[in-house]
Amino acid sequence: MLARTFISIILFNTTIFALFYLIITIILRNTLLLLPLIVSIVAVWLVPYLYLDHKRRSKEAAIERNLPFIIVHMASLASSGLNLKEIIKIIADTEEYGEASKEFEKIIDYIDIGLSISDAIKLVAEETDSQYLKEFLEELLLALHSGQSIREFLEVSAESAIIHYKSQNEKFIQALKTFSDIYVGIVVTAPIILISVIIVLTSLAEKVFGLPIPLLTLLMVYVIVPVINLSMLIFISKLQPK
Numbered sequence: 001m002l003a004r005t006f007i008s009i010i011l012f013n014t015t016i017f018a019l020f021y022l023i024i025t026i027i028l029r030n031t032l033l034l035l036p037l038i039v040s041i042v043a044v045w046l047v048p049y050l051y052l053d054h055k056r057r058s059k060e061a062a063i064e065r066n067l068p069f070i071i072v073h074m075a076s077l078a079s080s081g082l083n084l085k086e087i088i089k090i091i092a093d094t095e096e097y098g099e100a101s102k103e104f105e106k107i108i109d110y111i112d113i114g115l116s117i118s119d120a121i122k123l124v125a126e127e128t129d130s131q132y133l134k135e136f137l138e139e140l141l142l143a144l145h146s147g148q149s150i151r152e153f154l155e156v157s158a159e160s161a162i163i164h165y166k167s168q169n170e171k172f173i174q175a176l177k178t179f180s181d182i183y184v185g186i187v188v189t190a191p192i193i194l195i196s197v198i199i200v201l202t203s204l205a206e207k208v209f210g211l212p213i214p215l216l217t218l219l220m221v222y223v224i225v226p227v228i229n230l231s232m233l234i235f236i237s238k239l240q241p242k
Contacts, residue, residue: 056129062099063130068161070100071136075158078151084144085117087154103128118144179236187228194220 070091077087085108091097092105103124110120118141125137136157143153198217 059099060129060131063103063128064132066097066100067130067132067136068165070097070104071154071161072158075151075154078154084150085111088117100130100133103130103133176236179232183232187225187232191220191225 073094074087074091077090078084082090088104088107092101092108094101097104106124106127107117107120110123111117115123121137121141121144125134125141128134128137139157140150140153142148143150195217198220
């Protein structure tokens with residue numbers, strides 16, 4: 001909430017500044033001054049939203065990465081005879097779960113201010129950035145309202161969570177196998193072939209594509225290959241299961 005307020009203030013101030021800048025531009029009749037104004041406005045409006053979106057996605061990924069383990073943990077706590085509030089409190093106090101534990105901490109906070117456990121769970125389900133957590137909490141609510149045993153519900157959910165976790169990791173491993181072949185072809189085999197070709201070309205010409213061959217070699221080794229490596233790392237990080 002504070003981040004959104006801060007960004008709103010920035011956007012408001014930028015808008016006011018842009019209006020004054022536009023008035024000055026009109027008075028001076030210099031349309032070239034509009035270019036930096038347009039670039040600045042686009043940057044100021046776009047960057048905060050991109051930042052917030054990145055934060056939201058990072059939080060969502062952090063929650064969903066830990067949620068299968070949380071559900072299994074909850075099932076084991078339920079099997080020991082603890083009630084739902086006690087289970088949620090333990091999860092909320094487990095800092096190792098990171099952002100996910102904060103979501104459960106919200107449930108406890110809502111309960112502490114007088115809400116029922118059902119209403120607290122419902123509110124957090126509506127507020128959370130994670131669709132996976134939202135679905136789990138909604139199913140938990142349904143179990144509460146239907147009178148189903150929480151222990152049984154959590155045991156079934158734990159089994160589903162383990163299957164989901166294994167499935168996601170298997171897909172990731174399969175994707176890695178596929179892209180490892182591509183990586184070997186692009187980053188290992190192709191540069192070796194190109195270097196061999198360049199070595200041959202050095203005896204035939206001084207330049208290739210208008211560039212000196214030594215410079216071309218340096219560009220390939222210190223620019224092209226690292227960029228390809230970095231691109232592959234970014235791509236793999238996007239494929240990594242949440």
